Amino acid sequence: MIQILIAAEDFGAFPSRFAKIATLYPTKRIGFSETSFRKIKPRSLLLLDFLDLGSAQIDILRAFSKSGQSVPTIGIVDMNSRQNLLQARELGFYNLLDREEKFAALFEKIREVVGDYSKPTLPSRFSETIVKSVETTSMGLNLMSAAALSGAPLPTRFLATNAQDISSAIMTDGIDNWLSAVQCHHSHTFCHTMMVAGHTASFTRSLGYSEADQALLGLGALVHDLGKVKIPLSILDKPGRLTSEERILVNKHPQYSEEILATRQELPKQVVEMALWHHEFLDGSGYPNGLKGNQIPQPVRLLTIADIYSALTEKRAYKESLSPRQAFAIMFEMSGKLDMYLLRKFRSLVLSSDFGHVRRKVRA
Numbered sequence: 001m002i003q004i005l006i007a008a009e010d011f012g013a014f015p016s017r018f019a020k021i022a023t024l025y026p027t028k029r030i031g032f033s034e035t036s037f038r039k040i041k042p043r044s045l046l047l048l049d050f051l052d053l054g055s056a057q058i059d060i061l062r063a064f065s066k067s068g069q070s071v072p073t074i075g076i077v078d079m080n081s082r083q084n085l086l087q088a089r090e091l092g093f094y095n096l097l098d099r100e101e102k103f104a105a106l107f108e109k110i111r112e113v114v115g116d117y118s119k120p121t122l123p124s125r126f127s128e129t130i131v132k133s134v135e136t137t138s139m140g141l142n143l144m145s146a147a148a149l150s151g152a153p154l155p156t157r158f159l160a161t162n163a164q165d166i167s168s169a170i171m172t173d174g175i176d177n178w179l180s181a182v183q184c185h186h187s188h189t190f191c192h193t194m195m196v197a198g199h200t201a202s203f204t205r206s207l208g209y210s211e212a213d214q215a216l217l218g219l220g221a222l223v224h225d226l227g228k229v230k231i232p233l234s235i236l237d238k239p240g241r242l243t244s245e246e247r248i249l250v251n252k253h254p255q256y257s258e259e260i261l262a263t264r265q266e267l268p269k270q271v272v273e274m275a276l277w278h279h280e281f282l283d284g285s286g287y288p289n290g291l292k293g294n295q296i297p298q299p300v301r302l303l304t305i306a307d308i309y310s311a312l313t314e315k316r317a318y319k320e321s322l323s324p325r326q327a328f329a330i331m332f333e334m335s336g337k338l339d340m341y342l343l344r345k346f347r348s349l350v351l352s353s354d355f356g357h358v359r360r361k362v363r364a
């Protein structure tokens, strides 16, 4: 997995919109010292800020350039400064980006160099339908995150198509295949989102929702945690317990999602509500608004169940995943918080003998 290293003499002057890349790729800041440059690992991309470099830093860069370490580098320069440009080139750095550029320009440049971080590597045992569906959904989620960060139009149509693809892939190949495939994804957030989308698709179909409602809830599931794009991956993917400050930040993600989604007129309000309220509980103990009972619409209640169940049953490096029965035991203890009618329906679906099985063989 690629890691982005940001080297700058003055991190305070590093363009803050470029620093947002830390929410899309694992990112680390490194100081300008010979040791830190010597320690750079091959699977890294170096984001090098050429602002205000002194002779000591230039010597370090010259040595790094001559060392033959094959580390792709993007230099952040002031294109209006001839001296800045010449200096970068003279030191052997040619892939350069103007420090006045927008975030989207940096995102594209990084994708050119390292490819798509969102693309999972799936073992060959998965069918073409599953692979295609996981890959295009990952791409949709990645484009959505980048658009949310740069303020560009959200690719909602693309994601709506992803939601339909997930539903058909599950119909033909079974949810178990879908869940195992998405759990091969290296990004925990993508894996979680795709698990929730898979469970939501199976659930809404089993409840006999119309195609339009299945599509609506499918889209809601895919964007429900979009606000996490404002939280660094180092916190989201942190193995183990979060500090209380980190927990406060993570718990802001529903509001962040709403901030991003609410301005897009084309999104149905139910989708925005699913993103904003999926951590609310019927007894008023949830967040961010402490809603109670009937204030929480059914699509939100359904998503909350799919969300919690996915979180309990997904594999994480530092914790065992729970079996479906263990997960339901915990969820039934949450009476008063969750919609028990929906929870019972979901449990009978998941524990039914044909859940997860391939319904129809796909031709290769």
Ligand SMILES: [Fe+2]
Pocket: 224, 225, 253, 278, 279
């Ligand atoms: Fe969430």
Ligand SMILES: [Fe+2]
Pocket: 192, 196, 224, 225, 307
């Ligand atoms: Fe979630």
